[in-house]
Amino acid sequence: MNPASLENLKMGAIARNQGKVRCNVTILPETKRWLEGSNNVSGRIDEMVSKWLKGELVGKSKLDEAEARIKALEEQLRTQQSTGTVESILENWEGKVDESKGKSAGGQPSERYKYVAQRLGELKQALKE
Structure with missing residues (x-):
């Protein structure tokens, strides 16, 4: 063990003014x-x-749920005929990403919506091409 750590243990959390509990x-x-x-x-x-x-860490089940949502969005985009409808779907999902950003202390979307945001950018780029 590091000698500095041993010295900190001797002083105790209160003496170090950290308020930590062993x-x-x-x-x-x-x-x-x-x-x-x-x-x-x-x-x-x-x-x-x-x-x-x-909210920066999520369980695997939430990531799986995000993957399923993304696949559903991709399928929905593939089946739509109207560009206006596709854009409204993208705006809807961007709203969910923005809502996630609003709930975060750091202004970043949660892990599951980070991936959604990335894919939305890719889909918007594909629509432009």
Whole structure:
């Protein structure tokens, strides 16, 4: 263990004015290996929790849901005859991306809508060509 870390442990969280709490948890072996890949394990945990609370991290099921929505949008675009209708569909999805940006503290869309935003840009470019 790093000597500076040992010294910090002796001082305690209150003395360092960090207000952190020491606790024991049981984690999966792969989680332990991932955490040990950093010099600051508690900092890595705090960073991940912060990202989760900001909505920057999503579970695989939400990404799968976003993929399904994108496929549905692509199919809907393929079957439409009118460019005006296609543009209204794109505007609808852009509204959802903008709504996601509005809910985010950093002004960025959530992970699932980042991919939707990227694909919308590609579809708009394809319509121009």
